[in-house]
Amino acid sequence: MTLREIKELLQAEILCGENSLDQEVRFAGGSDLMSDVLAFGKPGILLLTGLTNSQSVRTASIIDASGIVYVRGKTPDEEGKTLAKEMGIPLLSTRFMMYQACGILYSKGLPGVAKLQE
Amino acid sequence: MESESGLSESYTIKGGDFSNAGSISTKVKKTLQELGIPAHIITRTAIASYEAEMNVVMYAEEAVLTLNLTPQAIHIRIDDKGPGIVDINLAMKEGFSTATPKMREMGFGAGMGLPNIKRNADKFELSSVLGEGTTYDIYLYLDGQE
Numbered sequence: 001m002t003l004r005e006i007k008e009l010l011q012a013e014i015l016c017g018e019n020s021l022d023q024e025v026r027f028a029g030g031s032d033l034m035s036d037v038l039a040f041g042k043p044g045i046l047l048l049t050g051l052t053n054s055q056s057v058r059t060a061s062i063i064d065a066s067g068i069v070y071v072r073g074k075t076p077d078e079e080g081k082t083l084a085k086e087m088g089i090p091l092l093s094t095r096f097m098m099y100q101a102c103g104i105l106y107s108k109g110l111p112g113v114a115k116l117q118e
Numbered sequence: 119m120e121s122e123s124g125l126s127e128s129y130t131i132k133g134g135d136f137s138n139a140g141s142i143s144t145k146v147k148k149t150l151q152e153l154g155i156p157a158h159i160i161t162r163t164a165i166a167s168y169e170a171e172m173n174v175v176m177y178a179e180e181a182v183l184t185l186n187l188t189p190q191a192i193h194i195r196i197d198d199k200g201p202g203i204v205d206i207n208l209a210m211k212e213g214f215s216t217a218t219p220k221m222r223e224m225g226f227g228a229g230m231g232l233p234n235i236k237r238n239a240d241k242f243e244l245s246s247v248l249g250e251g252t253t254y255d256i257y258l259y260l261d262g263q264e
Binding site: 079 | 136137139140141143144147157161164165168169223224225226228230231233234237
């Protein structure tokens with residue numbers, strides 16, 4: 001599934017990384033707890049989160065995430081946005097809440113990261 | 119600080135500086151990428167380094183992170199000046215935390231940090247002196263050895 005398809009499915013706004021929309025995403029995971037993300041995250045993961053400070057972007061960069069979707073209409077703070085631009089991490093924002101956003105992507109065939117670990 | 123036929127770099131991490139928390143581990147990651155270290159080892163190193171760096175930012179006054187690289191191993195030592203850890207065995211337990219609400223707002227402080235370091239490192243040594251500080255020694259082997 002491409003980031004463009006994800007954007008459509010989640011009716012999301014692109015906050016940065018317009019040029020990466022054709023990038024392929026193979027799996028995703030959702031959490032507000034960055035230590036959990038560091039524990040389960042794998043390179044290439046699409047991160048869904050409600051955490052809007054710059055730590056969400058730092059964490060995504062450390063694990064080489066393919067992008068971040070902020071749920072419930074949230075957007076990252078300026079620091080996070082600047083950092084994401086610097087690091088080339090695409091940021092999206094959807095009005096859907098975490099459960100629904102994850103549900104939509106999962107039902108359309110985007111597996112969770114845990115599936116890959118089985 | 120030069121290791122045998124290797125590389126050694128040191129950085130200072132400031133306690134309480136949440137804005138830059140993670141920036142040193144990002145630099146470490148970049149250095150390893152430039153040196154052509156295998157990607158899966160870089161990810162594990164970066165995660166362990168980042169968790170330790172967050173610990174310094176959350177709990178200590180400051181620390182020096184030293185990256186030592188030899189053909190055999192990546193060694194990250196973080197030596198902090200801070201309160202120290204009362205009970206290391208307890209601190210290593212998943213879920214145990216002394217974090218404040220501010221730390222939790224940052225998405226950390228859930229008692230996962232030290233176990234995450236241990237999980238990602240090939241060898242992890244933690245020592246602490248109460249009222250003085252904590253030293254993290256994180257090793258990842260490059261030659262497939264344990």
